[in-house]
Amino acid sequence: MKAAGVIAAIAIALALQTTLARFVVGGTAAVDLVLVAVVYIGLTMGPVSGMLSGTVAGLIQDALSSGVIGIGGLAKSIVGFLVGIVGQQFIMTAALPRLVMFVVATLVHAAIFIGLYMALGLRMFSSPWQAVAGQALGNALVGIVAFAIMESLPGMVERRRVGRRARH
Numbered sequence: 001m002k003a004a005g006v007i008a009a010i011a012i013a014l015a016l017q018t019t020l021a022r023f024v025v026g027g028t029a030a031v032d033l034v035l036v037a038v039v040y041i042g043l044t045m046g047p048v049s050g051m052l053s054g055t056v057a058g059l060i061q062d063a064l065s066s067g068v069i070g071i072g073g074l075a076k077s078i079v080g081f082l083v084g085i086v087g088q089q090f091i092m093t094a095a096l097p098r099l100v101m102f103v104v105a106t107l108v109h110a111a112i113f114i115g116l117y118m119a120l121g122l123r124m125f126s127s128p129w130q131a132v133a134g135q136a137l138g139n140a141l142v143g144i145v146a147f148a149i150m151e152s153l154p155g156m157v158e159r160r161r162v163g164r165r166a167r168h
């Protein structure tokens with residue numbers, strides 16, 4: 001059941017990301033929904049799930065983009081694993097720690113991604129940090145909203161179920 005949820009989250013994030021790809025800020029997408037999904041999975045399910053979801057989501061995202069296949073997968077798998085470890089060691093139930101986690105995860109992902117491209121001599125980035133900072137804030141806001149929605153869903157379903165029983 002959890003695997004189906006992870007697959008669905010990655011599929012939805014990939015579909016939305018490819019649909020919204022035309023909204024680009026300074027060569028970087030304003031929000032990386034796939035990274036948001038990987039961070040969410042890492043925080044809620046642990047380092048192994050975060051790493052595996054990051055690997056799968058990153059490789060699929062690489063295959064759908066024009067870049068080198070594997071760099072995004074490696075960056076997202078490392079971020080998913082690290083987020084999972086931090087999520088197990090610290091209490092991440094309040095909005096502020098989650099916001100910080102999304103910002104830091106985005107910065108680490110960008111450092112790995114950009115660093116690998118530059119180390120391999122595949123692409124040069126001219127001052128990408130303003131776009132990365134914008135993406136970090138965008139990811140953090142979307143991530144906080146996603147957490148709020150996912151945490152409120154079970155209560156909404158239960159209230160609806162009770163309401164239906166009361167009417168019958």
